[in-house]
Amino acid sequence: MSREIANPFKRMMAIRGIGQVLTVTIGLIVLYVVFGFMNPVFFSSRNISNLLRQIAPILLIGIGQSYVLITGNIDLSIGSVVGMSCMISATMMTKGANPWVAVVVTLICCLGLGLANGLLVSLAKLPPFIATLGTMTIARGIAQIANNNYNTDSIGEAAQGFRDFFYYGKSFGLYNTIWIAAALWLLFNFILMRTRSGRHIYAIGSNVEAARLSGVNVISATTKAYMVSAFVSGVVGLITTATSGMGAMDAGNGYELNAVAASVIGGVSTLGGQGLLFGTVIGASIWGVLQNGLQFAGAPVAIRNIVIGIIVVVSVLLDVIVRSGKVSRKKRIVSAT
């Protein structure tokens, strides 16, 4: 113990999953430099602040998906919850509700969906893939029914404060969206790394039976993870409404898989029990840098899809190789003794 403290680098390396986080961080830096040389505009301060704001929503849903993945489950409802949040908030605002009341109501609705996800998976023991597939469809249905099967009208001048708060405004030189993402990241990283709930979330992802036997409340921990996921998705929905100034029924379509990609690229294991939210920051950044950088490079959309797909596969492959490497090393040690 005392030796570890004496060597901070070794102590950092002892954190599970840090290896892949460091690898992809190097990857991110390389990508960033390459894109910068391809088109110098990429390095402009204007683009950097835009880029950070483009990464923020991906990071937010990435945090949610990471929480759920760490418990060993998956949340397919993220994109639909984004759409539901967008439509509920925008509909309320077009009907004259105070934007901040709309924000609160919207987030409560999203938390309710997260609660349902958590209980279906942990209490009713439905496979998470099926349970969240169901709620994904339900949430999209709510998005459609919110304004009677229409996209909403403009949320109007009265909601300008709301639009600035979530998207267009700046504080201390950076867009508010970035601050929102950073604040929520700090909060949820603290909960995951420093609280009992966080340890329980890791524990049930590593071995749910062992966790249960050692007194972890599996239902509570799983439900908390799903509620975090639904909450951040709700926030992204609000950001979407602020961005567009209207509610769109198909907002957030497919975002759940972007969230998986951000998590997985950042080293969060789809098998549960492992992952760092710092990795999710890197994963979301790689996603954002690719979207942004390939546009500046003038790459056709097909190339971008192929590149992103390859990066997702390679980062999971890396995870699998590293894990199996560890296993075989352990086996070697066992057989040697």
Add this chain to the structure above:
Amino acid sequence: MKKIAIVLCVLVLATTLFAQGAKEDSGYKIFLITMDQSDQHWVNVDKGAEKAAAEIGGITYKWLAPDVKDDAKQIESINNAVAGGADAILLAANGLNAVTAALKEAESAGVKIVYVDSAANFPAVRTLATDNTAAGNTAGKEMLKALKANGITSGKIGIIGVSSATASTVARENGFRKAYEGTGFQLLETQYSNGDAAVAKDMSANFITQGVVALFGSNEGSTVGVGNAIAEAGRQIIGVGFDKSDMILSLIKGGHLLATMAQNPDVMGYEGMKTAVKALKGEDVGSEYFDTGVSVLTKANL
């Protein structure tokens, strides 16, 4: 248990069929089948068709549509219309080949098919639609006119599309590009937003960072994204888009978008209904293709 369920199903089906039969008028039975029910666009096609049906008189008219755009559901709607005794179907086909088998069955049952908005790879009485290439070209020319008026004769232009598989918006994009042949403008690689206004906003902001002088959006979501990005940048960038929604109109009124190309879905429905009735009466329906055109909406004519 299973048997009871089957019997019940048959009974329910039979009663609905009888119920429909009881309503039957002496005139024609005409169905409108669109891609979904949610889009304002389809509501306006329906209004046009209803108006024509009322003018002609004696027509049983019904709008059938899946809740969301889905090939299987559209096929189901076509089958339901045929089973419901349709004399003619006004169809907005989901894709070129997705529903052709169902249409073949409908035709062999003696149903006349008229395409509204979008056609399939199957011969029909007539197609009434926006000529998207021509409409995109109009958008390009409107933009060019505004650029020239501002004294801009060269620069980069960004395009936000929906996806490379959406035939209508790809045609708009092609028409738009054609308007710039031989000019000093450079049209950048199209970005595809899947119609997501938030994604389109990001892509437009990236284009603006690249220093574009104008932006084009090929559908509603893309156009909203273009307008919001221009509004935020606060620069003299010409934005032209497609479709008519409250948000797009408010962006035009705010001076952030120059113009939007509004289709005329009511004309599609209206003329489509008239065509179907003519065809059923055995009259000449005119040319095989009817361009329902676009209206250019600007701040001046709103």
